[in-house]
Amino acid sequence: MESCDALIVGGGPAGSSCAWQLRRNGLDVIVMDKANFPRDKVCAGWVTPSVIEALQIDTDDYARRNVLQPITAFRTGLIDGEEVITRYPAPVSYGIRRCELDNYLLQRTGVHLRLGEPLESLQREGSQWIVNDNISTPLVVGAGGHFCPVARFMGAKLGATEPAIAAKEIEFEMSPAQLDDCKVRGDTPELYFCPDLKGYGWCFRKGDYLNIGLGHEDNRQLSKLLKDFCSFLKQRGRIPQDIPDAFHGHAYLLYGHTVRKQLDDGMLLIGDAAGLAYPQSGEGIRPAVESGLMAAATIIEADGDYRLQKLQPYAGRLAARFGTTVPAENTEPSSLRKFLAGILLGNRWFTRHVVLDRWFLHTHQPSLHTAGG
Numbered sequence: 001m002e003s004c005d006a007l008i009v010g011g012g013p014a015g016s017s018c019a020w021q022l023r024r025n026g027l028d029v030i031v032m033d034k035a036n037f038p039r040d041k042v043c044a045g046w047v048t049p050s051v052i053e054a055l056q057i058d059t060d061d062y063a064r065r066n067v068l069q070p071i072t073a074f075r076t077g078l079i080d081g082e083e084v085i086t087r088y089p090a091p092v093s094y095g096i097r098r099c100e101l102d103n104y105l106l107q108r109t110g111v112h113l114r115l116g117e118p119l120e121s122l123q124r125e126g127s128q129w130i131v132n133d134n135i136s137t138p139l140v141v142g143a144g145g146h147f148c149p150v151a152r153f154m155g156a157k158l159g160a161t162e163p164a165i166a167a168k169e170i171e172f173e174m175s176p177a178q179l180d181d182c183k184v185r186g187d188t189p190e191l192y193f194c195p196d197l198k199g200y201g202w203c204f205r206k207g208d209y210l211n212i213g214l215g216h217e218d219n220r221q222l223s224k225l226l227k228d229f230c231s232f233l234k235q236r237g238r239i240p241q242d243i244p245d246a247f248h249g250h251a252y253l254l255y256g257h258t259v260r261k262q263l264d265d266g267m268l269l270i271g272d273a274a275g276l277a278y279p280q281s282g283e284g285i286r287p288a289v290e291s292g293l294m295a296a297a298t299i300i301e302a303d304g305d306y307r308l309q310k311l312q313p314y315a316g317r318l319a320a321r322f323g324t325t326v327p328a329e330n331t332e333p334s335s336l337r338k339f340l341a342g343i344l345l346g347n348r349w350f351t352r353h354v355v356l357d358r359w360f361l362h363t364h365q366p367s368l369h370t371a372g373g
């Protein structure tokens with residue numbers, strides 16, 4: 001039987017951020033992931049600078065072996081509508097490849113990795129958890145993403161009654177002919193909103209890689225919306241005509257739309273497992289990283305006593321950071337919504353200050369600094 005101070009289930013950005021911080025504070029940590037790394041994750045691959053800052057990533061070191069595309073502008077609009085280009089004097093975000101970023105973050109944690117190993121069993125014995133019959137630990141951190149088995153253990157009805165965002169994307173390396181045909185610029189990702197404002201499509205270029213996808217609140221409409229979106233991009237001449245069609249799908253929860261239990265005795269959830277993605281943009285890497293760091297700060301303060309009341313400050317930290325309110329249900333008739341969307345998304349001031357700065361870049365929220373950092 002192997003033992004550790006904390007077992008983290010899931011080696012994505014949430015799990016690796018938590019492991020990194022715990023290890024730096026002297027805890028003996030294991031990260032278990034069912035995948036072998038590097039592994040792919042369905043994602044557009046856009047990170048805001050606060051992630052780089054909170055994790056103290058040396059961008060020069062990172063970019064030596066990995067794609068790091070600085071973003072200094074956005075092309076936005078409604079699908080089939082007018083477009084607006086918004087430029088910034090310095091990088092406001094970065095394009096990354098998840099297979100690279102996640103592997104980089106996980107390897108630098110320096111903790112014991114048990115990769116290619118799914119969580120199969122979880123039993124309570126006194127104040128310890130026995131995991132897969134061969135690990136004993138007082139603390140299990142659920143960082144297994146939307147379908148996290150620890151969240152399921154804590155009672156989440158995965159995929160059943162939860163109102164998740166459904167999304168599909170494809171990322172591929174363009175051929176020389178496709179590179180010639182592609183009008184999307186690396187420093188200017190393109191975002192196009194669905195007329196009902198319940199989702200949006202994107203087109204991101206990172207070096208020679210192109211990432212195209214769409215997310216929407218209604219899973220039943222996703223395939224049709226995606227097909228129409230790709231036709232729209234081709235018709236506008238933005239992307240090559242011969243893109244592959246092997247799109248991959250995934251789901252995730254938006255913060256405030258669903259509340260999963262986040263804490264229990266000797267157990268807590270971080271990242272997508274806790275349902276933390278920003279509601280307006282669907283950005284989930286930053287909340288995953290920040291929740292991992294806030295969980296680590298709480299664990300360090302708990303100093304080996306992981307009873308529920310000692311972990312409770314984590315819930316307070318989440319609420320202080322991401323808010324406690326549930327966004328109001330939109331009850332406007334769809335024709336009015338469509339009309340308003342058309343006007344607002346064609347407006348340069350609204351696009352820059354509300355859509356981009358507030359909803360997508362969160363410029364009003366400074367980077368996270370936690371105890372133990």
Ligand SMILES: Cc1cc2nc3c(=O)[nH]c(=O)nc-3n(C[C@H](O)[C@H](O)[C@H](O)COP(=O)(O)OP(=O)(O)OC[C@H]3O[C@@H](n4cnc5c(N)ncnc54)[C@H](O)[C@@H]3O)c2cc1C
Binds near residue numbers: 043283
């Ligand atoms: C199409 C799409 C596009 C997106 N684009 C963006 C974007 O551009 N920017 C952004 O910020 N966010 C984006 N997101 C959201 C973002 O991908 C997630 O919020 C983020 O990956 C959450 O990180 P995480 O560490 O919580 O979970 P994950 O990254 O999902 O990692 C979970 C890990 O747990 C492991 N795991 C799962 N089950 C088990 C098990 N049973 N046993 C052991 N290990 C297990 C998995 O293998 C995985 O490695 C996008 C999401 C989708 C679906």
